[in-house]
Amino acid sequence: MTEAVYAAKCTTCGAVSYAKHLICPKCRGEAFQPVAIKGEGTVLSYTDVYALAIDYDVRFLRLAIVELDGGLRVTGQLLDADPKLGKRVRTTVGVVRETGGKATHGLQFMPA
Amino acid sequence: MRPVYIVGAGMTRFGRSDFSLVDLAGTAGLAALHHAALSKVPVDAVVVANMGGSRINRQTALGSALVDRLALYPAAAEAVENGPASGASAAKIGFQAIGSGMADVVLVVGVEMMRAVDGLEGTDFVASLSHPEVEYIYGVTLPSLAGLFTRLYMDRYGVERKHLAMVAIKNHEHAMHNPYAHIHQPITMEGILTSPEAVVNNPPVADPLCLFDCCPVSDGAAAVVLASKEIADRLGGARVRIAGIGQATDTHAVHEREDPTELRAVRLASQKAFAMAEAKPGDVDVVELHDAFTILEIAESEAAGFFKRGEARKAIERGETRFGGHLPINVSGGLKARGHPVGATGVAQLVELVWQLRGEATGRQVEKAKVAYACNFGGFGNNVIATVLRKEER
Numbered sequence: 411m412t413e414a415v416y417a418a419k420c421t422t423c424g425a426v427s428y429a430k431h432l433i434c435p436k437c438r439g440e441a442f443q444p445v446a447i448k449g450e451g452t453v454l455s456y457t458d459v460y461a462l463a464i465d466y467d468v469r470f471l472r473l474a475i476v477e478l479d480g481g482l483r484v485t486g487q488l489l490d491a492d493p494k495l496g497k498r499v500r501t502t503v504g505v506v507r508e509t510g511g512k513a514t515h516g517l518q519f520m521p522a
Numbered sequence: 523m524r525p526v527y528i529v530g531a532g533m534t535r536f537g538r539s540d541f542s543l544v545d546l547a548g549t550a551g552l553a554a555l556h557h558a559a560l561s562k563v564p565v566d567a568v569v570v571a572n573m574g575g576s577r578i579n580r581q582t583a584l585g586s587a588l589v590d591r592l593a594l595y596p597a598a599a600e601a602v603e604n605g606p607a608s609g610a611s612a613a614k615i616g617f618q619a620i621g622s623g624m625a626d627v628v629l630v631v632g633v634e635m636m637r638a639v640d641g642l643e644g645t646d647f648v649a650s651l652s653h654p655e656v657e658y659i660y661g662v663t664l665p666s667l668a669g670l671f672t673r674l675y676m677d678r679y680g681v682e683r684k685h686l687a688m689v690a691i692k693n694h695e696h697a698m699h700n701p702y703a704h705i706h707q708p709i710t711m712e713g714i715l716t717s718p719e720a721v722v723n724n725p726p727v728a729d730p731l732c733l734f735d736c737c738p739v740s741d742g743a744a745a746v747v748l749a750s751k752e753i754a755d756r757l758g759g760a761r762v763r764i765a766g767i768g769q770a771t772d773t774h775a776v777h778e779r780e781d782p783t784e785l786r787a788v789r790l791a792s793q794k795a796f797a798m799a800e801a802k803p804g805d806v807d808v809v810e811l812h813d814a815f816t817i818l819e820i821a822e823s824e825a826a827g828f829f830k831r832g833e834a835r836k837a838i839e840r841g842e843t844r845f846g847g848h849l850p851i852n853v854s855g856g857l858k859a860r861g862h863p864v865g866a867t868g869v870a871q872l873v874e875l876v877w878q879l880r881g882e883a884t885g886r887q888v889e890k891a892k893v894a895y896a897c898n899f900g901g902f903g904n905n906v907i908a909t910v911l912r913k914e915e916r
């Protein structure tokens with residue numbers, strides 16, 4: 411059982427944002443509804459980072475910015491052994507960080 | 523707004539320090555006060571820039587602590603935390619205080635002691651400026667944001683690893699002539715890019731960025747004394763005016779920017795600073811950019827208006843941004859080699875430019891420098907302050 415990750419959709423103008431805003435950056439609206447982030451998209455950029463934050467016992471993390479079909483952009487972890495710019499990926503939800511035994515769920519991307 | 527002058531500048535050597543955070547700040551502050559030769563004039567206010575003292579050095583209320591260390595009571599005092607742009611933020615607050623008439627003399631000190639903790643904790647402390655819910659949870663660190671930015675920038679604008687290396691080699695060479703720089707180590711294209719040993723010497727940090735694309739982790743402090751025209755007139759020496767300051771913000775999450783390769787806040791802050799200064803990028807003689815990563819020197823030089831988009835790499839190839847070139851960038855060594863004690867950096871940029879405009883940058887003096895520009899880049903470009911300084915003839 412995986413938990414969903416949500417973006418916020420402005421009920422006034424329909425703009426969708428992963429980062430939470432209390433005022434819509436597009437139309438200044440103040441009402442939002444959650445929408446689950448899912449589906450496919452393309453890799454806008456990626457990096458293998460060796461300068462890690464605390465909580466990670468790995469040699470490197472592969473991170474990406476993905477542009478989902480429909481235009482929403484998100485940051486997440488790229489689980490792809492052969493990453494390329496523009497490559498098609500699909501989103502899943504997994505544990506992206508564990509702090510003191512507490513797991514945080516977030517977006518992961520697999521080859522489509 | 524009353525005109526505001528920088529009448530004194532000083533700093534500690536960047537690197538590793540055994541001082542306490544307060545002593546480090548005090549040492550730079552004292553050097554700037556000596557440089558200003560202001561012993562008979564009271565300091566009205568003290569502004570200290572620092573990002574991590576409360577977390578990594580367990581020291582809060584640095585403004586009050588510094589007033590006490592330098593016996594500047596009853597001066598007004600505060601500390602400013604604005605991420606990596608804290609230094610220029612503190613200078614801006616001093617500028618506003620004098621410009622508004624609330625103060626005549628303000629001491630601005632930037633300080634950071636990052637080597638008090640190990641590399642992992644230091645990296646995580648800086649990463650805590652990223653978006654908590656959509657970046658930090660994934661293991662995003664500042665190098666990773668820079669890596670994501672670099673891959674896209676290289677793809678779109680023809681920047682190659684060799685251009686990044688040229689920036690690093692240039693700034694290391696510049697720092698050889700700056701006694702205050704953290705790194706005094708010349709590097710070569712063979713050593714960091716083209717020889718078989720380069721992969722060992724220069725391992726990836728956040729690919730395509732490697733070790734020599736990233737600034738070191740430094741301790742250090744830098745200080746400037748700001749004064750009203752009346753005070754500046756009483757002092758000797760060349761007069762350096764803060765001709766313009768501009769600040770702009772952008773989205774917290776990098777992925778949310780319409781064009782994630784555009785440093786919009788750099789562009790807007792620079793436009794504001796140049797407008798206030800009644801100057802244009804073409805008037806500038808010497809530049810300090812926030813090259814926490816080599817790609818940022820390239821991208822900022824374009825966003826600030828010195829080069830068109832995609833053209834900076836050509837200027838670098840032609841040597842224009844080297845000492846002796848048409849537009850010398852980071853003659854101090856920049857963050858890359860002078861070092862990057864986060865809260866101190868924005869002030870250290872101003873210190874270098876004041877020395878340049880006063881003709882006191884021994885060993886690296888840019889001839890006939892009259893107009894100078896600095897970019898202090900906070901977050902990953904979500905809070906940027908640009909400053910234009912101008913030398914005024916007496």
Ligand SMILES: [Zn+2]
Pocket residue numbers: 420421422423424425434435436437438439
């Ligand atoms: Zn809206």
